[in-house]
Amino acid sequence: MPSSSLTTSQRTVLQGIFPGDDYLDTPEAACIYGTDASRRFSLPWAVVRPRTVDQVRELMAWAHREEVPLFPRARGTNVVGGCVPQGGGVVVSCLAMNRTLEIQEEDFTAEVEPGLITAAFQADLQARGLYYPPDPASVRFSTLGGNVSTCAGGMRALKYGVTRDYVLGIEAVLPGGEMIHTGSRTHKNVVGLDLTRLLVGSAGTLAFFTKLTLKLLPLPPAQATLMAGFKSLADALAAAQAVFQAGIVPVAMELMPVDVLDCVAKIATPPWSDSTKAVLLLKCDGRPEGLREELRLVRLALESKSPQFIEVGRDGDAEERLWEFRRLINPASFRLGKDKISEDVTLPRSKVVEGILGIREIGRSHGLPILTFGHLGDGNIHTNIMFDAELEEQRRHADLARDEVLNLVLRLGGVLSGEHGLGLTKRSYLERQVGPVERGLFALIKRAFDPKGIMNPGKAY
Amino acid sequence: MPSSSLTTSQRTVLQGIFPGDDYLDTPEAACIYGTDASRRFSLPWAVVRPRTVDQVRELMAWAHREEVPLFPRARGTNVVGGCVPQGGGVVVSCLAMNRTLEIQEEDFTAEVEPGLITAAFQADLQARGLYYPPDPASVRFSTLGGNVSTCAGGMRALKYGVTRDYVLGIEAVLPGGEMIHTGSRTHKNVVGLDLTRLLVGSAGTLAFFTKLTLKLLPLPPAQATLMAGFKSLADALAAAQAVFQAGIVPVAMELMPVDVLDCVAKIATPPWSDSTKAVLLLKCDGRPEGLREELRLVRLALESKSPQFIEVGRDGDAEERLWEFRRLINPASFRLGKDKISEDVTLPRSKVVEGILGIREIGRSHGLPILTFGHLGDGNIHTNIMFDAELEEQRRHADLARDEVLNLVLRLGGVLSGEHGLGLTKRSYLERQVGPVERGLFALIKRAFDPKGIMNPGKAY
Structure with a gap:
């Protein structure tokens, strides 16, 4: 069994492998390695920073022998607690191996x-x-x-x-x-x-x-961005489908429904008006003539669904100006609530409308704003449930709403996560999507690589 | 341990699961299920043809319990013996599940x-x-x-x-x-x-x-094929590189060196002359304007390396006429020898020249024609070693040549197979490419899925 912290002799071994600053174990120094973008926290026993493959090999041999949990880590940008050393152990930062x-x-x-x-x-x-x-x-x-x-x-x-x-x-x-x-x-x-x-x-x-x-x-030599506003969500989704039906797979196709538009408008001056109920943001790339042809076809497809406006950005700056509205969604969403539960459920494209309307209804029934937006093209819909964590009633409703969102998505043939993974914070949901036989295979494969279970224990599956 | 054939009661069980013609066990009927495009042969104990998932489940439960080897099979087009029921067992054809x-x-x-x-x-x-x-x-x-x-x-x-x-x-x-x-x-x-x-x-x-x-x-709405002949292999490969440097990834990019050209010319009337030492065959697709732009850039890139000719096929028939020469390679190669050892080694693209020249030298040193051709774009070079299997000396040289080809490819950072896999006929080469630790993982993963080792035993890894 893992010990509850490092022994003196274990510490000496690690300091031998990782000289100087490449071994840290004071709470002050190790503190930042205890969290990630999930904001969960657990203080590691120590942090090491290998610079060579040989150091990694020595570390992995030692940790396996001593059954010390290891928590591999890079920049900790994941939002599901994948880097948090829950239960204790040694964080292994790969940041010094960066060539x-x-x-x-x-x-x-x-x-x-x-x-x-x-x-x-x-x-x-x-x-x-x-x-x-x-x-x-x-x-x-x-x-x-x-x-x-x-x-x-x-x-x-x-x-x-x-x-x-x-x-x-x-x-x-x-x-x-x-x-x-x-x-x-x-x-x-x-x-x-x-x-x-x-x-x-x-x-x-x-x-x-x-x-x-x-x-x-x-590298594709040319690219461009289009933003189109529609008077209903249905029109926007029909326009998206018209783009695909024209045989075009854009680089990116993002959706911003009305509640997202209202929210972003609180902190920026967007091209849409109050009557705009949904915006599509598309990026295309290619060689100049091919791109021109593609943009013409995309415009035709969008225009077939009566957009209120289409803006096109043909150079870096003009494109960035349009994409900035997309990037503002997350900061702007905090206008609706101090705290956020963020999901990245993914649906078959044909179920996106049903998913978005269903999630909106779940928000309504719990009295909480839920923003849905994101990668419409591949059905990867980001879902921000906004609430105030200091209010117990809101906390309870937010958890219930998340639960209902995940169940809705699974019912529609979707998956719990398209990008973020389950990490620590969503691990308990695994069995809603994955059956016992598949989980049994995960466990046996895990054991084949890591028979003592020292690698990032308690995560993902 | 598996028995050496089915017992009467086992046969009765299988006939119960697979009524009528969906169970076969006379040698005459089962015979064609004993081989595949590798031409290896081993008579199966029986052949079954499930039509439903339930039948598959019953079969898999029974075979696991009885430890009867199963050999899944579709059309048997693989060339490495992947479908051959070596060692005996039941062939399971998926051809009735074809909806x-x-x-x-x-x-x-x-x-x-x-x-x-x-x-x-x-x-x-x-x-x-x-x-x-x-x-x-x-x-x-x-x-x-x-x-x-x-x-x-x-x-x-x-x-x-x-x-x-x-x-x-x-x-x-x-x-x-x-x-x-x-x-x-x-x-x-x-x-x-x-x-x-x-x-x-x-x-x-x-x-x-x-x-x-x-x-x-x-579906891309338009496509076209280009064939270009060059006065040296080096020119052809430089032209290929020029295409990539122009930022173009064609759908396909095939290479036919001089010995292949001579061989195909024995059974067809090609656009190349005796002075042509290498031919590139490229396919591009896209929307009409984008394709036109791409073809213009491909032509420019090819022309920078002084081709002897460029032919372009812009519709299905004209394209097919050019691709027919590529398809004739395998039949034509039998003009050089009654028998063939066919490899599908894959090299990093930058090592293709060295690989082709090295393989040609191996052929020369063993007195056997070796044709190299194929998917230049992704480095997947098909290699036909031609010989006469009735002559023991040629057989011995062909085996030695294959051995040297595989070692050369691995030395150049390539892999043993890009498409065919190792199946039965190349399984013994696995350890040249894959180390003992990785093979240990393969074995543990195999055991996780198939603890008794009944699925296609003796194949692949």
């Missing part, structure tokens, strides 16, 4: 360490005409290791897919210190079982990543 | 049974303006279940990815008869470990698929 090891331009691949910040990597690629599409909202802060651990999504997933689709291979260390190399630098590989995609999204529960081999694309 | 259960146009998803022929499914989609891109060479004969089992690739993988990228969920039955439902109908889902992609490419070793949920795209 781009190689960008193989001719192969359209790159090898990176897990602590590299995704946007920094993307900027480096852009200068070479290369492209790594995944763009979680946290892209400027979060890391490739964290993104792979959570199979991060983002706006561009509609056209380009999620993180999983860009991971060709993983080098990782198992509990016990053995290394594994999964996948390859090649774009095709069907040798053996697909351990690579099993590790993607495994939330730090199976192994500690030390190197990622990523697939790249050529 | 399209639902095409959800608005969701861009479909639910199908595993025995549905891929091209039939694609034709059905095409009529609705929808698209399922994976196109293994066997697409007109092979099934979606077989394609998912092997993670089939194909020409279009360069732009569109492989089968894995289009599988959203799987319903399957485990040994013992329990059912699992992995993934979902949604395009995003990060709940629990990714069992879906673990099942893709698992070669019938983990579970029997009963339903597949597939991701669809809008």
Whole structure:
């Protein structure tokens, strides 16, 4: 059984592996490693920061032998408590392993360490005409290791897919210190079982990543953004469907229903009016002529559903101005309540209307504002339940509302999470979506990688 | 331990589950189920053909209890013996489970049974303006279940990815008869470990698929094919690189080096001359204007490397005429030898030249023609070692040559198989590419799904 904190001799071992500041255990120093964007907190016994694969191997051998829980961590931007060292143990930060090891331009691949910040990597690629599409909202802060651990999504997933689709291979260390190399630098590989995609999204529960081999694309040279306002939610959703029916998969297709519009209008001056009941925000990319053709077809599709306005941003600044309204949703939502329960349920696209109307009704019945918005294109609807946590009655209603939202989504053939995962805060919902036989397989696979259960215990599944 | 054939009471049980012709056990009837495109053969004890999920569950419960090996099978188009019932057991054909259960146009998803022929499914989609891109060479004969089992690739993988990228969920039955439902109908889902992609490419070793949920795209309305001839292999490869550097990922990019050209010219009248040393064949698609722009850029890129000719096919017939030369490679290669060892090694794109030249040198040193050709774009180079199996000396050299080819590919950072998998015939090569720790994980995962090892024993890993 894990001890309740580190012994003196355990501390000495860790200090030997991680000299100087790379080992921290004062409460003041370790404090910030006890939380993440979920705002849950649990003080770790210690924090270590490996710089080399050998340090990771020594750590994993030691922790396995001593049965000390390890909590892998990057920038802690996840919102479900995936990095919180609940129950106690050692936080392992990958942030000192943050190098781009190689960008193989001719192969359209790159090898990176897990602590590299995704946007920094993307900027480096852009200068070479290369492209790594995944763009979680946290892209400027979060890391490739964290993104792979959570199979991060983002706006561009509609056209380009999620993180999983860009991971060709993983080098990782198992509990016990053995290394594994999964996948390859090649774009095709069907040798053996697909351990690579099993590790993607495994939330730090199976192994500690030390190197990622990523697939790249050529950078699309041109892009543009369209915003269209409609006089009803039904019109907006019909317009979205008309875009798909025209054979177009935009890079991103976001929806902002009326309550979101009203909320954002409290803190900004938007292009929509009071009579606008829903806004679509679309991004397209490609080469100049192809993009022009696509924009023309998108406009035609949108116009077939009588929009109140269409604004087009054709350069970076004009695009950013339109996207800024999307980014303001989360800050603006706090005008409706001091606290927020945020879900990222995902529905089959044909069930999005029913889902949004149903969620709105749930909010009404509990007397709480619930904002629904987000990645309409892939059905990944972000749901903010706003309340005041200091009022017990509101807290109770918020929890009940969440419960009803999740049940509604499952009833409509959706899933509990499209991007965030279950982490710590939603783990108890797992069995609503996943049956006992599948959970049994999760447990056996977990045991195959981590027989003593030391990797990020209490998380995800 | 498995028995060496079925007992009378076992036969009675199977006949009870599978009435009439859906149970076969005379050698004459069972004979064709003993082989596949590998031409290996082993007579099964019996063949069964489930029509319902309940039959599959009964079968899997019974086989698990009795420890009878099961060999799942679709159309047997794989070339590595993946369907051969080596060691004996019951072949389970999925061909009677061949319905399209639902095409959800608005969701861009479909639910199908595993025995549905891929091209039939694609034709059905095409009529609705929808698209399922994976196109293994066997697409007109092979099934979606077989394609998912092997993670089939194909020409279009360069732009569109492989089968894995289009599988959203799987319903399957485990040994013992329990059912699992992995993934979902949604395009995003990060709940629990990714069992879906673990099942893709698992070669019938983990579970029997009963339903597949597939991701669809809008059908690209226009396409075109370009063929370009060059006076050296180096020029052709430089031209290919110029296409990528222009930011273009074609649907397909195939390479035919000089020995392949000479071979095809023996049975057809091609557009190339004796002085042509390499041919590129490219396919592009999109909307009309975007495609025109792309074709112009592709031409510019190709022309920068002084091609001897460029032919463009802009409609179905003209395209087919160009692709026919590619399809003739395999039949034509038998002009060089009665027998063939066929590999589908895959290299990082930057190593393709070195790989092709090295393989040619291996052929020379063994006095055997070795043709290399295929999916240049993703480095998946098909390699045909031609020989006469009746001559012991040639047989020995062919085996040695294969050995050297595989070692060369691994030395260059490539993998043993990009599309075919290891099946039965290449299983002994697994440990050259995959280390003992990873193989240990394969074994534990296998045991999690199939503790008694009854599913397609002796295959893949």
